[in-house]
Ligand SMILES: O=C[C@H](O)[C@@H](O)CC(=O)C(=O)O
């Protein structure tokens with residue numbers, strides 16, 4: 001696993017472009033035939049992807065976490081952004097179409113990821129966080145994900161926020177996750193932006209062509225920087241950082257949060273004119 005240390009805002013200020021990318025950007029997520037995981041010291045979130053081709057991919061690596069098996073003391077959220085696939089958790093198989101999600105509870109021992117058709121693989125995006133209670137395995141279909149459409153064409157940010165791992169949908173220990181889809185012609189997400197000192201957040205951008213990018217904004221509100229993000233890359237934010245962006249074209253992203261609370265609306269909004 002790629003290990004990322006936590007980043008202090010004083011250090012953040014001193015970094016150049018490559019330095020920022022090395023600390024915050026995760027580029028190795030969707031690798032055909034592989035399970036790729038990055039471990040962040042920020043609230044110990046694990047971020048990654050599984051792209052099964054000819055054979056199933058199995059979650060292993062308990063040793064790296066100092067436990068007997070991966071989810072011994074963790075929970076996991078998965079959203080499939082590829083073709084249909086299936087996930088088997090301790091003998092129970094769930095078929096996940098495009099944009100279907102799965103919550104896998106603590107103490108799930110055997111977890112494997114498969115594509116229905118190896119030539120059109122599933123692309124499972126994964127977030128996992130420490131957990132201390134075992135809740136229920138749960139399949140979340142896009143229509144279950146509590147959609148809210150907001151924004152305005154005038155401000156270029158018409159988008160639908162789908163909340164997959166959210167208190168209205170299911171119980172989790174600390175992980176929240178959802179998928180936000182922008183309408184054609186809308187390029188901005190999360191503007192006006194916010195921080196939430198109580199939770200860290202990871203943004204994973206996808207549905208971008210080879211030629212398109214997202215200018216992702218991060219940093220303390222009065223000390224912002226941008227990171228140019230390509231398709232299927234993620235940015236890890238400590239809780240002091242804003243997180244928002246604009247694309248060269250519309251895109252979709254998955255957000256995942258963990259920390260002190262599960263209160264989606266617990267955000268401190270920042271007036272755009274206050275940003276520096
Ligand atoms: O804390 C919540 C997260 O930053 C996202 O859910 C915001 C988002 O999807 C959006 O405004 O487009």
Ligand SMILES: [Zn+2]
Pocket residue numbers: 194195196201243267
């Ligand atoms: Zn946020």
